[in-house]
Amino acid sequence: MAKMLRRDGGARHVQRMPQGGQTTVHGRGGPLDALDSRGNYYKFDHRDVRAKALRNDAGEIIGISFPTQAGDTEKVTAWAKAPNRTSDVEVYTVTLSGDVRRPTMSVGAASPAPWSSRPIYVHAHASNEFFNIPVETGNGVKALKVDGATFGEILRNHPGFREASRNTPGRDGLLMSCASGHPNATAAAEMAQHMHSKGSTRTWHAPTGNGVRMHPQGSNTSAYGATQSWDFQGNAIPGGFVSFPPPPTTAQGPQSSGAPFAQAPGDDQYASSQYAHGYGYHP
Numbered sequence: 001m002a003k004m005l006r007r008d009g010g011a012r013h014v015q016r017m018p019q020g021g022q023t024t025v026h027g028r029g030g031p032l033d034a035l036d037s038r039g040n041y042y043k044f045d046h047r048d049v050r051a052k053a054l055r056n057d058a059g060e061i062i063g064i065s066f067p068t069q070a071g072d073t074e075k076v077t078a079w080a081k082a083p084n085r086t087s088d089v090e091v092y093t094v095t096l097s098g099d100v101r102r103p104t105m106s107v108g109a110a111s112p113a114p115w116s117s118r119p120i121y122v123h124a125h126a127s128n129e130f131f132n133i134p135v136e137t138g139n140g141v142k143a144l145k146v147d148g149a150t151f152g153e154i155l156r157n158h159p160g161f162r163e164a165s166r167n168t169p170g171r172d173g174l175l176m177s178c179a180s181g182h183p184n185a186t187a188a189a190e191m192a193q194h195m196h197s198k199g200s201t202r203t204w205h206a207p208t209g210n211g212v213r214m215h216p217q218g219s220n221t222s223a224y225g226a227t228q229s230w231d232f233q234g235n236a237i238p239g240g241f242v243s244f245p246p247p248p249t250t251a252q253g254p255q256s257s258g259a260p261f262a263q264a265p266g267d268d269q270y271a272s273s274q275y276a277h278g279y280g281y282h283p
Contacts, residue, residue, distance in 0.1 A: 148190025
């Protein structure tokens, strides 16, 4: 749970990405920057990232997961595969109470989702400023933290995301990433801004509090919701989602490279596959 979700108001921003002057650089090298949980600085390449496809019950890829915690792969793939996945059209408000370390969750009534049809699902653990991703460092796979723009660039270059994009033309995207859409967060906003700057016309959505996947064992139904959160003064913020639509000029203006926009809305066709399908990716 991100620091800013604490009800006592003891929130703080986590460490930002280094700006230079590093004496020790870890990883296999590359154009992308990351931090580990101790604040060590890593350089890596898109090819080093590990991910898992999210499929529906018909076997169609509808999203992508970056598992960094025990049980992630099994739980999120089972959630996605449920025949009755209500999160395609509706969401729930979840209220936390009791012990902060082991809270009780109360699920409210369903309400229409801010997206109108099945979105592209992107699962990654997050905080207010970083997304967590599994990266091959040359010394095993480690969970590293990347900022929103770097996470967006990883998505654009990933074959799993590209395939999921083709299966969700003209539809929105959902970041299943806790606290990434909090009012004081930068993670989801930076990710969406980066995607839009590269030509994506999707509207992206992210939970303001903890995202909650609901899929009772043995059930054929899954759902999604968001908990309440707290601001820096300890004031409660109701659970919900924040939306990041593309700027009005996205559909008409050129990319920074000068290449013209020629995509159908939401297709993300400017994502470039720089390595063979299947490298570090488990479809």
